[in-house]
Amino acid sequence: MILPPPEQLFFVCGPTAAGKSARALELAAELDGEIVNADAFQLYRGVEVLTAAPPQEDLGKAPHHLYGVLSPAEPVDAMAWLRMVLPVIDELLSRGKTPVITGGSGLYLKFLSHGPSPLPPGDPVLREELEALSLTELVSRLQAVDPVEAARTDLNNRRYVSRALEVCILAGVPCSSLRDDWEQASAARESKLRGELVLRDRPALHERIAKRTRAMLKGGAIEEVAALTDAAPGLEKAIGLGEIRRHLAGEIDLVECEELINAATRQYAKRQETWFRREKWLKSE
Incomplete structure (x- = not known):
């Protein structure tokens, strides 16, 4: 690619x-x-x-x-x-x-x-094999195949050690070389x-979020969700989808639906800002 x-x-x-x-x-x-x-x-x-x-x-x-x-x-x-x-x-x-x-x-x-x-995705079969090993055995194997990665890995963290070893095995080359090259x-x-x-500064962004949420609910989002018969896992995570479904099911009124969407959107915006900064x-x- x-x-x-x-x-x-x-x-x-x-x-x-x-x-x-x-x-x-x-x-x-x-x-x-x-x-x-x-x-x-x-x-x-x-x-x-x-x-x-x-x-x-x-x-x-x-x-x-x-x-x-x-x-x-x-x-x-x-x-x-x-x-x-x-x-x-x-x-x-x-x-x-x-x-x-x-x-x-x-x-x-x-x-x-x-x-x-460039790191390969996890392999369930190999991961199960590694789970059967003790942390000491995992550390020993990682140090043998990739001493550089072992030296910069928290060897007390079983998940980190296991993943580094898994990458070495699946890729056929040291995990450290893949990371460094990338x-x-x-x-x-x-x-x-x-x-x-x-x-935007926080108050201005929150105001824009609230304005957009209100316009969304009045502008057809409820009808879109009502017509949605099947959604991929990624789309299921869209803010507003779950809240509107709850509203359509009669679990919450429109006011609470709007408040929940606003709160979720503000939290999401904060995470995005942290990422991009x-x-x-x-x-x-």
Whole structure:
């Protein structure tokens, strides 16, 4: 999998309701670009109000890609999104356009900006075999196959030791070499990355969240959820889906539904802000 040159991309990141979509439109105009979705929930069609997807008015101001491209039942993760987005970016670059990548799904953005982790996924059979070993045996085996990783691993933490050993076995090379090679490649890409972090002060962001939630509930989100017959595990995590279902079932009234959505959205925004602030290459708008 070949990632596009980092200097040819532009990222617009930030917490939900901060104004990323509006900023992306401005940048698309400035950079002769087109907007590419990096929000896990906005990949789904039929839930545009629930997921705060760009309205038709904004979609007409600049070309938008990967919005509403999946049925609600289709599963997706960061790697699946990366496979979807790379051909889109290649096509944009072939036309001389700047891909303006915008969204709040941190891991999705990280896979494109720095590349996915090279560590292999866990293997249930091997993991069961390792579970049968004592911590002392695990440490001994890790020190034998990868002394570098063993030296920087908390050897009292069984989960860390077991995972490092699992990676060595599955990859056939030391875990430390995989990590070091990836970190070097990521650092090289990061030095060329371009992007903005859209932030609001806490009271302003909370006000925007409350306004959006109210508009969402009045604008069709309840009807979207009522019509939703099957949802992929990822979509099930969309804020508002569970709360609206509870309202439709008569468990909570609309006022409590709105309050719960607001609270969950504020908590999510805080986690997003913490994630993106760690990305020092992003410039605050």
